[in-house]
Amino acid sequence: MSAPKSVRDHCLAAGWIQGAVLRVEDASLVYDAASDAKPSVSNSEQDRLLVLTQDCDLVHHSLEEEPWVEVVPLRPIRTFEKDKHNGLLHGKSPRRLVFRIPNSAPEWWQIEVKDRFRFPRQALLGRTPDPDRSLPVSLAKEIARWVSRKYTRAAFADEFNYRLETQKKGLERLWKSDSATAISGIFIQGAREELAADETYQIKVLLAIGPEAKDEPQRYDQAEDVGTEFNSLLEACPGIKVLDLRVDPACDITLEDLWAYARMDKDYRSPYDNPGNARTPIESD
Numbered sequence: 001m002s003a004p005k006s007v008r009d010h011c012l013a014a015g016w017i018q019g020a021v022l023r024v025e026d027a028s029l030v031y032d033a034a035s036d037a038k039p040s041v042s043n044s045e046q047d048r049l050l051v052l053t054q055d056c057d058l059v060h061h062s063l064e065e066e067p068w069v070e071v072v073p074l075r076p077i078r079t080f081e082k083d084k085h086n087g088l089l090h091g092k093s094p095r096r097l098v099f100r101i102p103n104s105a106p107e108w109w110q111i112e113v114k115d116r117f118r119f120p121r122q123a124l125l126g127r128t129p130d131p132d133r134s135l136p137v138s139l140a141k142e143i144a145r146w147v148s149r150k151y152t153r154a155a156f157a158d159e160f161n162y163r164l165e166t167q168k169k170g171l172e173r174l175w176k177s178d179s180a181t182a183i184s185g186i187f188i189q190g191a192r193e194e195l196a197a198d199e200t201y202q203i204k205v206l207l208a209i210g211p212e213a214k215d216e217p218q219r220y221d222q223a224e225d226v227g228t229e230f231n232s233l234l235e236a237c238p239g240i241k242v243l244d245l246r247v248d249p250a251c252d253i254t255l256e257d258l259w260a261y262a263r264m265d266k267d268y269r270s271p272y273d274n275p276g277n278a279r280t281p282i283e284s285d
Contacts, residue, residue, distance in 0.1 A: 010125050011059040019140025020129035022049040030119045039115040048074040048133055052144055063122055072116040077108040087175045090184040091146045094153055094265045113150055154262030160191040160201050163240050167233045174229055179222040184210035184250055187261035205245040206261050223247050
């Protein structure tokens, strides 16, 4: 007689991994079992509940030590609008992410980080993910990294932020442009420290070109154009001097670069960081 399956055996056999999507018929059960405040339940069967929990935690042998599964709803975008959605690509906003699922209809999707919630992992036992709607591993990892940046993203000095605001409209226009979709990350060195009003921020900038550029050579030209305009906008800010601006493919960016530079998100500072009649950040969701 074979031994009864353990929790780990059940989860492994079912195929639960990060990036798995729950079946439509299981979604209501998960919402009902949620331990946190949860987003409003959508009646659309196109919505997907994506598993964010890391693989080892999903298949852990003990429900006591790993009691929860974290998920986030993926909502389809009916029509991709450049002015509205370009600034939400490549993790540029820490609160909302727009991305494409290959070979999917609809093609474009979005996530709001505030919508994630947990439910008991025990609810997975006896259930399997939807193989036709689960995400590619690489995309699931990208989404998980984006969610984690809510806790790890850089905070730039208020004084630096205030100086950027003199070019707020130009920066907004730049990041919503078609050319800016070639940029997958903005990294800045030298803007974390609060300086006196008469001191100058001497910064270095690194713009990362997304991996899709290898199949679309024109992306390199677009990225260079963005770099030129971004440099001009930064130099137009009082008290900001650009010492160096690089535009590199993401694959050429080193760990040393990432240690030296801080990533700048589109919404890089909360509006509550400066209360009262404070100047607002470039853009907040």
